[in-house]
Amino acid sequence: MSIQVQNVSKMFGSFQALNNVSIDIESGELIALLGPSGSGKTTLLRILAGLEGLDEGAILFDGHNITNVSPKERKIGFVFQHYALFRHMTVFDNVAYGLKVRPRKERPSKEEIAKKVNDLLALVKLENLADRYPSQLSGGQRQRVALARALAVEPKVLLLDEPFGALDAKVRKELRRWLRKLHNEFHVTSIFVTHDQEEALDVANRIIVMNNGKIEQVGTPEEVYEQPNSPFVYDFLGNVNLFKGRLHNGKLTHGQFEINVPTHLDSHDDAIGYVRPHDIHIEKENSNNDTVAATIVHIHLLGPIVQIELKREDIDEYLEAEVTKEHYRELGIKKGDVVYIRPKQLKVFVPEDFSI
Amino acid sequence: MTKSFEAQPEAPLTVNRTATKSYALQESALIKWTFITISLLFLSLFLILPLVSIFVTALEKGWETYIASITHPDALSAIKLTLTVVLIVVPLNAIFGIAAAWVITKFSFKGKNLLITLIDLPFAISPVIAGLIFILLFGAQGLFGEWLYQNDIQIVFAIPGIVIATLFVTFPFVARELIPLMQMQGITEEEASISLGASGFKTFFLVTLPNIKWGLLYGLILCNARTIGEFGAVSVVSGHIRGMTNTMPLHIEILYNEYQFTAAFAVASLMSLLAIITIVIKNFIEWKAEKS
Amino acid sequence: MELTLKKRKRNTIIPGFSLTLGYTMLYLSIIVLLPLSMIFFNTFSMSWSEFFETISHPRAVASYRLTLSTALAAGLMNVVFGTIIAWVLVRYQFPGKRIVDGLVDLPFALPTAVAGIALATLYAPNGWIGQFFDFKIAYTPLGIIIALTFIGLPFVVRTVQPVLQNLGIEIEEASASLGANRLQTFFKVIFPELIPAVITGFSLAFARALGEYGSVVFIAGNMPMETEITPLIIMTKLEQYDYAGATAIATVMLVASFIFLLIINIIQWYTNRKFNQF
Structure with missing residues (x-):
């Protein structure tokens, strides 16, 4: 099912939770709503589910306006942040609930319900735990029960609120993979809320980055990571070094750096350059005069990527750089060494671009 | 800079707290046993001895007198009246308690705190005053007195008066138990139920009620105990008509004031048994609620 | 609203x-x-002077004094013994603890009239307990205090108990590790945590005691000017069909209870603010 969100706004008292938000989601997409807490992502999800009303705007499912349709008629499956499993019901009864509460004439027979529930439990690999109560399950198992329960009503849209938030790292990775697999099999339009960039980049095929009740950027994981269109997105997705300087004749001056910025030839203003740690070039000898000297403060040597903390010699600022292990070995640097650095790639935003 | 925080898997090492309780966290045995002795002595003087004395005095003149006292027609009619009051008051206040707890815990609206305060109000009011207000309302010179007289409806000095005064006194019990419990449980299970297509009533009976059953039962038990035992308010509105408007506590008072101590204590012992049963059930519920 | x-x-x-x-x-x-x-x-419906005359009648004033002072005394008794009992029930193991714990609820479950006749009989000059004392207990203000203590006991125990239970052992360990002895730990670390609960328990017990009737009438003796509590004055006036007089006294009691509740709420608000500041 395709979803259109049209100019939706929502206030909680005097707090603007959503400010004129519009999104088009195509049928079968796997979308991540990414943003910090208070960005409005959960509110948007709850409005899509019909759990929350909206002040202005409209929600369309497959082109039909369902803004005032009750949640039970929306054909959605909602997975709650802390699962909201019925604690007094067994796993089986939890999954069967959505079928059992249907009006008598729409309700499947007992046998049909049992078969359906058992199929779903097999799908989430919990067939042996059907008689357990939620309190007897681990976090990951509860999450899977919540998913099975939401899927039992054959939703056209699956909405997940921070689906992996309360789980430990290992289980989270596993469930991430599993959710992607599930989506590949069922192709149900799925939207999940997360504040974890890694999770969004890993699972979703499109990411909606939200901040302060507005949409900052919509795009594939590559797009939002490689070409952030605002300082906020730059900052929120991945680590970044800030070069707070001044623009003059197409150059950004920051300490002894003078970096060519062909995109901002006419600006003469304070500006900030954003440089990813892996875009910091390090060399041992000063081969070129566009570099700046910096002292290595700390080397973090875990995994294939080496993180290097540097203190600049020209001004009192710290930088973070990342190099591959091979490159690190080639350089042959150690803590306390003075090296020469320059940004390989930098994106500049002048203050009017700012929303942080 | 934002970096996701990866939670560490739970450490397998657990420390047994009680086993390693250090010396610094314990008082000397002398202090411990002094405190225990003080507690037990105090409880003996104020709770245990009174309870024991009720049964001893009741049986002072043997089983026959005891049986005769509690099977006396006046005693039996008092028991019957008390049970009637319970059967009306407890369900009514239970329905109110559930409705009030539902509106207070599932919705946010202006004036909620005022509403909570008003629900607690009867606890702050002397039972005698609770009786008085119904005399002022329904008594001969009361607001509705004239109208009731003309229509030949008797409320005060009759059973309806006893019921309504008891309703007032036991008004907050169920609501008070349910409000914090339902507050703690939040609304996500109800939301989940409704998002899965259940109606409001189905959600209440299939999801909410099973979750609050122990709290509800607890409130019912407390409400029941107070209903059975209410004295002051009922004393004001009853008119003390023997065999007609005497509840068990009022019957005890009459017997006591007539120096029929054995009979008074015999009925009192029945009520004490009920109190003990109440406490046992209450503890059972607490134990059950803790387990689930 | x-x-x-x-x-x-x-x-x-x-x-x-x-x-x-x-x-x-x-x-x-x-x-x-x-x-x-x-x-x-x-x-x-009363004139101001009638109203004032009724509520300031010496017998009424004596009853206010008696009701307030006995309720206060009983409340304080319960603060001391209730806290000790709560402490003992949470921190120590001893045989019969579960029964003692359950028994604390007896005043909630036992009808007040039953408690009243039992206490009156026990503490009467020839009663099981009264006989050991040279002075009268029942039929004096002392008897009233005993009845009110009985009624109020569970309030303090049941409000302090959960707080003690939830009090993390860590803060005591922290205190001990910083060199405090047991007494210092109790008074500087544990007791301040208990204060809000103790105040709540006291105010509940006190409010209940102010209006209590059933358990008191039997043990009080009900002598005008000496052992006549305010609810009894209302009762007496009602029996004489003096509804206006009864209402006037009831007004005084209601206003007093509301003022008391207000004061307690302010104190609670203040202590909560103080303790939740960090």
């Missing part, structure tokens, strides 16, 4: 707002608010 959903638009999908709110308000009005308003309604 404006009782509308904060947002006019549908803000929640939980059903039953109008139904439950309507029922709650209706029931509350019929059972509590309307009857209670009769007190003030009827008080206004």
Whole structure:
């Protein structure tokens, strides 16, 4: 099912939770709503589910306006942040609930319900735990029960609120993979809320980055990571070094750096350059005069990527750089060494671009 | 800079707290046993001895007198009246308690705190005053007195008066138990139920009620105990008509004031048994609620 | 009081707002608010001088003094012994602990009249306990204090107990590790944590004691000017069909209870603020 969100706004008292938000989601997409807490992502999800009303705007499912349709008629499956499993019901009864509460004439027979529930439990690999109560399950198992329960009503849209938030790292990775697999099999339009960039980049095929009740950027994981269109997105997705300087004749001056910025030839203003740690070039000898000297403060040597903390010699600022292990070995640097650095790639935003 | 925080898997090492309780966290045995002795002595003087004395005095003149006292027609009619009051008051206040707890815990609206305060109000009011207000309302010179007289409806000095005064006194019990419990449980299970297509009533009976059953039962038990035992308010509105408007506590008072101590204590012992049963059930519920 | 959903638009999908709110308000009005308003309604039917004369009658004033002082004494008794009992029940193991714990609820479960006749008999000059004392206990203010202590005991124990239970052992360990001895730890670390609960327990017990009737009338002796509590004065006036007089005294009691509740709420608010500042 395709979803259109049209100019939706929502206030909680005097707090603007959503400010004129519009999104088009195509049928079968796997979308991540990414943003910090208070960005409005959960509110948007709850409005899509019909759990929350909206002040202005409209929600369309497959082109039909369902803004005032009750949640039970929306054909959605909602997975709650802390699962909201019925604690007094067994796993089986939890999954069967959505079928059992249907009006008598729409309700499947007992046998049909049992078969359906058992199929779903097999799908989430919990067939042996059907008689357990939620309190007897681990976090990951509860999450899977919540998913099975939401899927039992054959939703056209699956909405997940921070689906992996309360789980430990290992289980989270596993469930991430599993959710992607599930989506590949069922192709149900799925939207999940997360504040974890890694999770969004890993699972979703499109990411909606939200901040302060507005949409900052919509795009594939590559797009939002490689070409952030605002300082906020730059900052929120991945680590970044800030070069707070001044623009003059197409150059950004920051300490002894003078970096060519062909995109901002006419600006003469304070500006900030954003440089990813892996875009910091390090060399041992000063081969070129566009570099700046910096002292290595700390080397973090875990995994294939080496993180290097540097203190600049020209001004009192710290930088973070990342190099591959091979490159690190080639350089042959150690803590306390003075090296020469320059940004390989930098994106500049002048203050009017700012929303942080 | 934002970096996701990866939670560490739970450490397998657990420390047994009680086993390693250090010396610094314990008082000397002398202090411990002094405190225990003080507690037990105090409880003996104020709770245990009174309870024991009720049964001893009741049986002072043997089983026959005891049986005769509690099977006396006046005693039996008092028991019957008390049970009637319970059967009306407890369900009514239970329905109110559930409705009030539902509106207070599932919705946010202006004036909620005022509403909570008003629900607690009867606890702050002397039972005698609770009786008085119904005399002022329904008594001969009361607001509705004239109208009731003309229509030949008797409320005060009759059973309806006893019921309504008891309703007032036991008004907050169920609501008070349910409000914090339902507050703690939040609304996500109800939301989940409704998002899965259940109606409001189905959600209440299939999801909410099973979750609050122990709290509800607890409130019912407390409400029941107070209903059975209410004295002051009922004393004001009853008119003390023997065999007609005497509840068990009022019957005890009459017997006591007539120096029929054995009979008074015999009925009192029945009520004490009920109190003990109440406490046992209450503890059972607490134990059950803790387990689930 | 404006009782509308904060947002006019549908803000929640939980059903039953109008139904439950309507029922709650209706029931509350019929059972509590309307009857209670009769007190003030009827008080206004008296002239000011009549009203003042009734409430300042020496017998009434003596009863206020007696009711307040005995309720206060009983409340303080319960603070001391209730806290000790709560401490013992939470921290120590001893045979019969479960039974003792359950027994604390007895005053909630036992009808007040039953408690009243039992205490009166026990503490009478020839009673099981009274016989050991040279002075009279029952039929004196001392007897009233005993009855009120009985009634109020569970309040303090049951409010302090959960707080003690939830008090992390870590803060005691921290205190001990910083070199405090056991007594210092108790008074500087544990006790301050208990204060809000103790105040709550005291105020509940005190409020209950102010209005208590059933357990007191049997042990009090009910001598005018000496052992006559205020609720009894209301009762006596009612029996003489002096409804106006009864209402006047009731007004005094109600106002006193409300002022007391207000003071307690302010204290609670203050202590909560103080303790939740960090």
